[in-house]
Amino acid sequence: MSSRTHEKQTEIILDSIADGVFTVDAQWRITSFNRSAEKVTGIPREEALGRHCWDVFRASICESECSLRRTMETGRPVLNQTIFIVNSAGDRIPVSISTALLREEDGQVIGGVESFRDLSVVEELRKELKGRQSFFDIISKNKEMQRLFGVLEQVSESDATVLLVGESGTGKELFAKAIHSLSSRRNGPMIALNCAALPDSLLESELFGYEAGAFTDAKKDKPGRLALAEGGTLFLDEIGDVSPALQVRLLRVLQEKTYEPLGAITSRRADVRIVAATNRELEELVREGRFRQDLYYRINVVKLRLPPLRSRKEDIPLLVDFFIKKFNRLSGKEIQGLSPEVLPILMAHHFPGNIRELENIIEYATVVCKSGLIGLEHLPEYLFPRKWRARDTASQKTFDPDMSLEDMERSFILTALREKNWSRKETALRLGMHPSTLWRKMNKLKIDAPRQRGKRDFLKVE
Known part of the structure; x- marks a missing residue:
């Protein structure tokens, strides 16, 4: 077979591939450029051939972290790395690239080959999906969280005080920022104050500020968080830790929209919206006499309860x-x-934090x-020593750090199935996998579902 015929056959093969493919010689000049590469880049083959690859692709990694260069230097291929290239129109195109060496029959390296797949459609779908699952940096596809997203949009249109209730680490401050960003006060400041982080005396001065001469070291006026939040939103985190004495002053702010800095003799107007948050049950604190009932009703105008991660x-x-x-x-x-x-393992963890x-x-x-x-x-090591037990005490399983990966996976899946009453759909949702994937794993790990005797009557599996 002649050299020309061989080149023609190679060109036909490359043009039949859906992914973009190009090859370079030892001087990084492009020696072949298939039809899909032309389509993605918008650059005709005739213009690409003979040019340096970085002049053609202008990729995000060309200058410092070129994958093809790394393959040429180390001999190790790169598989499915996501980067951006710039097409002839100047648009950034997301692509997935893979690289390999080109060798002569005697093994001598004569260049490299890179294939790339256009991810534009995938990226658009990902953005669309993410748009439905994120809301002002709050990420969730949970039904209750989706309901809260809708409530947030309605709540933000008013100036009503909002109380966010949830365990530590559930994202209460993110919700407060979302409320502020959606409100008519979005162009004003959002100021946050953790009420549990400071002793009463410092908390009072931080919140209300002070005037020169209010105490020994007060040599000049200092505005408080209320003044700094003027025209915007004040986020009071962990409001359940505020002392009864300070609660009285907060009540006045909410009732009359006025306050007095320490050492001041005249009141000032507070043009702020209050968003409060707590990880405590304020109703119980009210019953115990540790939180003022009138203040509770003032901050409990709109109450949003954030679900824990579990x-x-x-x-x-x-x-x-x-x-x-x-x-x-x-x-x-x-x-x-x-x-x-x-x-x-992550899906089975309780996540107290x-x-x-x-x-x-x-x-x-x-x-x-x-x-x-x-x-x-x-x-982290603490995820492993924890004991996990199935609800069926007759067949308890304890996770052992010395178990094989297969046995550990079997134990996790078996526990999750029992907790979900052997519903593959609900178990798959909890474990973050598709039901068909769960079914394949059950077959592989020899997990047999119990026989049904009725709609809710299952035989035990030992």
């Missing part, structure tokens, strides 16, 4: 993906996600994981 575990995969991307940007790493055995705890877990994992996928070895 009640919205379907959000864990979304949040994990968000945090991995966040810490990749901060650390410059390219961690792609979780290995298959990690997600069931809620979203903040999950964020800390992923941050730790991205620190110890160099690249690729986060595995079991990258998780």
